[in-house]
Amino acid sequence: QVQLVESGGGLVQAGGSLKLSCATSGRTFAIQSSGWYRQAPGKQRELVARISRSGSTAYADFVKGRFTISRDSAKNTVYLQMNSLNSEDTAVYYCNARTIVDYWGQGTQVTVSS
Numbered sequence: 001q002v003q004l005v006e007s008g009g010g011l012v013q014a015g016g017s018l019k020l021s022c023a024t025s026g027r028t029f030a031i032q033s034s035g036w037y038r039q040a041p042g043k044q045r046e047l048v049a050r051i052s053r054s055g056s057t058a059y060a061d062f063v064k065g066r067f068t069i070s071r072d073s074a075k076n077t078v079y080l081q082m083n084s085l086n087s088e089d090t091a092v093y094y095c096n097a098r099t100i101v102d103y104w105g106q107g108t109q110v111t112v113s114s
Contacts, residue, residue: 003025006094006106011112015084024076030099032053033050034078037094087114
């Protein structure tokens with residue numbers, strides 16, 4: 001089992017920044033990759049960014065150049081730095097950890113006001 005706890009969401013004005021954190025615990029040695037997803041009201045959950053065990057990253061086109069995923073292996077924590085936020089970034093953001101199964105956090109709300 002892997003447990004994930006997200007934090008760092010909140011209300012921010014358009015053009016502002018937020019940094020999300022995802023603290024993992026449990027069988028963290030089994031994690032092959034981690035990622036951030038988001039789900040806006042009435043929409044399906046979508047990939048935002050992923051980072052592999054080796055450190056390679058991948059981003060959705062709509063966040064390239066604005067968001068950065070990173071991790072601190074010593075702290076078993078994955079981060080998502082979000083810059084130049086706009087109203088379309090408003091969503092619940094979920095952390096994901098992938099072993100042979102997917103684990104999810106409870107989500108953290110990000111609201112961008114225009």
